[in-house]
Amino acid sequence: QAKHKGKSAFAHFAPEMTEVSHERLKMESSMRRALELKEFELYFQPIVQTDSGNLCAVEALLRWNNPAMGMVMPDRFIPLAEETGLITPIGEWVLEEACRAAVGWIQTTGRDIGISVNVSPRQFRDPGFTETVMHALSTSGLAPELLELEITERLILDNSIETAEILRQLDKAGIRLSVDDFGTGYSALSYLKSYPFDTLKIDKSFVQDVMKEPEDASLVRAIINMAHSLGLRVIAEGVEEEAQTHFLKKENCDFSQGYFYSRPLPAPEFDDWLSSNHRV
Ligand code: C2E
Ligand code: MG
Numbered sequence: 001q002a003k004h005k006g007k008s009a010f011a012h013f014a015p016e017m018t019e020v021s022h023e024r025l026k027m028e029s030s031m032r033r034a035l036e037l038k039e040f041e042l043y044f045q046p047i048v049q050t051d052s053g054n055l056c057a058v059e060a061l062l063r064w065n066n067p068a069m070g071m072v073m074p075d076r077f078i079p080l081a082e083e084t085g086l087i088t089p090i091g092e093w094v095l096e097e098a099c100r101a102a103v104g105w106i107q108t109t110g111r112d113i114g115i116s117v118n119v120s121p122r123q124f125r126d127p128g129f130t131e132t133v134m135h136a137l138s139t140s141g142l143a144p145e146l147l148e149l150e151i152t153e154r155l156i157l158d159n160s161i162e163t164a165e166i167l168r169q170l171d172k173a174g175i176r177l178s179v180d181d182f183g184t185g186y187s188a189l190s191y192l193k194s195y196p197f198d199t200l201k202i203d204k205s206f207v208q209d210v211m212k213e214p215e216d217a218s219l220v221r222a223i224i225n226m227a228h229s230l231g232l233r234v235i236a237e238g239v240e241e242e243a244q245t246h247f248l249k250k251e252n253c254d255f256s257q258g259y260f261y262s263r264p265l266p267a268p269e270f271d272d273w274l275s276s277n278h279r280v
């Protein structure tokens with residue numbers, strides 16, 4: 001009986017595993033050709049000054065338009081891109097494209113608009129990373145102060161000398177550095193005093209319940225105060241309702257981002273948003 005059970009469990013398990021790895025292999029080989037086939041696209045989401053609602057910067061968010069899979073969101077393919085190392089060429093494309101887009105908006109509006117780019121740990125640790133960033137700046141002509149790299153606490157957890165050194169180099173070049181999803185990384189806070197970060201982005205999980213959960217309100221308030229006393233700027237992510245904007249104004253949160261202001265938009269729609277938005 002037991003033997004039979006074991007066997008059938010195994011028989012059930014095996015094809016499933018094969019299916020999963022087959023899916024993975026298919027996705028990986030599609031991803032290898034995706035750059036060449038121009039299947040990647042950047043969406044852009046405004047980051048506004050909380051007080052005035054004025055546009056300050058824009059976050060670039062990657063999408064993968066694949067004929068077979070439709071639009072693939074980053075949470076579904078970035079992990080595989082990291083594992084396979086494909087994140088390096090993909091990330092290079094993102095940087096070049098994002099810097100170029102920002103220069104376009106600066107030219108049409110005559111205003112300094114910053115661009116924020118997400119960088120994953122594997123990409124950051126690539127020996128050519130700093131050079132890739134410098135190249136994106138020089139070919140686009142974007143001022144380094146207008147580029148912000150968003151890094152998660154996951155990267156800082158490794159505590160390596162190399163990570164610290166690259167952060168220092170980027171900071172010295174005038175590029176801004178932010179901690180993305182702040183508060184979710186289970187990381188000690190001590191890195192905030194030793195690494196040259198400029199900005200904390202409060203994770204949307206705290207912002208979302210700020211009006212419903214007093215504990216979340218307390219955490220957001222505490223993060224803002226801590227950031228300011230360390231000389232860091234704060235961005236609230238995931239702002240969806242007007243009531244949240246009043247809370248964030250009251251608590252002096254510098255910048256806000258979320259569906260309340262705009263969803264991430266493809267380039268042509270973002271251009272429309274920009275030209276119809278008189279608060280730029
Ligand atoms: P993230 O950097 O924390 O980006 C914010 C995510 O929250 C985005 O999801 C955005 O669409 C979503 N969002 C914005 N406003 C709201 C809101 O008001 N409510 C809610 N519920 N969500 C909101 P998205 O675009 O699916 O990206 C997910 C993650 O994928 C990003 O999180 C980032 O970690 C990663 N990612 C995106 N683009 C890139 C990229 O070019 N390179 C790398 N390495 N990672 C990327
Ligand atoms: Mg981000």
Ligand code: MG
Nearest residue numbers: 171176196198
């Ligand atoms: Mg700095």
Ligand code: MG
Nearest residue numbers: 180181203237
């Ligand atoms: Mg985030």
